[in-house]
Amino acid sequence: MRITLGAIILGSIVVVGGCSNKGLKQLYATGTGPEEFSVLPVKPLTEPANYTTLPTPTPGGTNLVDVDPRSDAIIALGGRAGGQNAQSIANQDIALVNQAGRYGVPSNTREELAQSDAEFRQRKSKAFLSRLKLGRYDHYNAAYEDQSLDAYTETQRFRSGGALTPSSPPASR
Numbered sequence: 010m011r012i013t014l015g016a017i018i019l020g021s022i023v024v025v026g027g028c029s030n031k032g033l034k035q036l037y038a039t040g041t042g043p044e045e046f047s048v049l050p051v052k053p054l055t056e057p058a059n060y061t062t063l064p065t066p067t068p069g070g071t072n073l074v075d076v077d078p079r080s081d082a083i084i085a086l087g088g089r090a091g092g093q094n095a096q097s098i099a100n101q102d103i104a105l106v107n108q109a110g111r112y113g114v115p116s117n118t119r120e121e122l123a124q125s126d127a128e129f130r131q132r133k134s135k136a137f138l139s140r141l142k143l144g145r146y147d148h149y150n151a152a153y154e155d156q157s158l159d160a161y162t163e164t165q166r167f168r169s170g171g172a173l174t175p176s177s178p179p180a181s182r
Contacts, residue, residue, distance in 0.1 A: 049076045
């Protein structure tokens with residue numbers, strides 16, 4: 010009797026202990042903390058040459074220490090810093106832009122693509138019901154699984170066709 014009671018108590022302790030949620034078992038972030046990729050470092054502060062002739066502040070304008078990735082990329086690639094506005098189209102590219110938009114450019118391209126993508130994933134989600142996964146499941150990649158390429162198969166296909174291909178890392182097994 011004591012052995013049976015002891016086994017029941019020990020078994021219930023193990024079952025209840027297994028139901029607890031320890032912090033180290035939680036591998037996914039549950040909070041809505043800051044997005045670390047949206048925080049940009051600023052340029053270092055510089056001292057003005059003359060404190061009496063400071064520029065007037067412009068509300069909503071840019072700051073000298075704000076990061077401007079487009080201008081920084083133009084300078085890094087050998088372009089001129091103040092020669093051309095990074096937001097405008099270069100003179101030599103105007104003909105290319107006009108040719109690309111000769112049949113008209115819809116103003117809601119992003120919204121149309123987002124809507125068609127959502128409809129595609131909705132159609133594919135019906136197939137998900139047959140293979141439900143417990144826990145976190147990547148429905149987005151599962152929806153586009155049929156359209157993905159296997160890098161090693163494609164490398165072999167190009168090599169058998171005679172194309173020079175770079176070496177690939179070994180396939181994981």
